[in-house]
Amino acid sequence: GALVYQYPRRTICKSGTSMRMECQAVGFQATSVAWYRQSPQKTFELIALSTVNSAIKYEQNFTQEKFPISHPNLSFSSMTVLNAYLEDRGLYLCGARVSSGNTLYFGEGSRLIVV
Amino acid sequence: QQKVQQSPESLIVPEGGMASLNCTFSDRNSQYFWWYRQHSGEGPKALMSIFSNGDKKEGRFTAHLNKASLHVSLHIKDSQPSDSALYFCAVDSNYQLIWGSGTKLIIKP
Numbered sequence: 001g002a003l004v005y006q007y008p009r010r011t012i013c014k015s016g017t018s019m020r021m022e023c024q025a026v027g028f029q030a031t032s033v034a035w036y037r038q039s040p041q042k043t044f045e046l047i048a049l050s051t052v053n054s055a056i057k058y059e060q061n062f063t064q065e066k067f068p069i070s071h072p073n074l075s076f077s078s079m080t081v082l083n084a085y086l087e088d089r090g091l092y093l094c095g096a097r098v099s100s101g102n103t104l105y106f107g108e109g110s111r112l113i114v115v
Numbered sequence: 116q117q118k119v120q121q122s123p124e125s126l127i128v129p130e131g132g133m134a135s136l137n138c139t140f141s142d143r144n145s146q147y148f149w150w151y152r153q154h155s156g157e158g159p160k161a162l163m164s165i166f167s168n169g170d171k172k173e174g175r176f177t178a179h180l181n182k183a184s185l186h187v188s189l190h191i192k193d194s195q196p197s198d199s200a201l202y203f204c205a206v207d208s209n210y211q212l213i214w215g216s217g218t219k220l221i222i223k224p
Contacts, residue, residue, distance in 0.1 A: 093159070
């Protein structure tokens with residue numbers, strides 16, 4: 001079946017430091033990877049959408065300079081949160097799918113705690 | 116800009132009862148709709164998709180779509196304590212999923 005693995009599950013980092021998270025699609029080739037942040041209130045914010053053969057598209061309030069993403073092949077993506085501060089706390093979710101109209105499969109998320 | 120709204124915000128149902136969750140969307144051209152379930156400490160898992168008007172049944176779960184009234188719903192029959200979770204409605208919009216704010220479902224034994 002289709003699975004998405006995310007690593008690490010949880011990171012505690014000091015304010016101003018950075019955290020890198022990885023996302024691996026298993027059992028399918030992901031032409032589209034979406035990175036979300038889920039707030040403590042459980043709402044989803046789309047950070048960026050990476051589609052094969054297209055530039056990574058960042059949503060308003062999220063920039064490449066702050067959240068650089070690498071999507072080198074159809075099964076792997078990584079994102080870094082640079083200079084993390086309290087407002088960056090949350091559960092970062094990677095969703096991957098074959099194409100629009102297909103199910104978006106999520107990993108278990110990487111939780112960022114900033115102290 | 117697509118807007119997706121869910122109701123109720125939270126719902127308590129006795130074990131064995133029927134849970135009904137609602138979702139409205141704003142874009143009449145929407146084609147693909149999903150229900151996701153998220154248990155505490157986990158990522159969201161796709162529960163069901165529905166693309167055509169009418170009902171789609173998978174075991175105890177039935178999704179209903181009415182594009183004309185911009186409404187999609189999820190009904191859980193014979194609710195179990197393990198169904199307690201956050202439920203999200205998501206609508207496909209230009210390669211993105213637009214999410215509702217979720218319904219917290221609690222099944223009381």
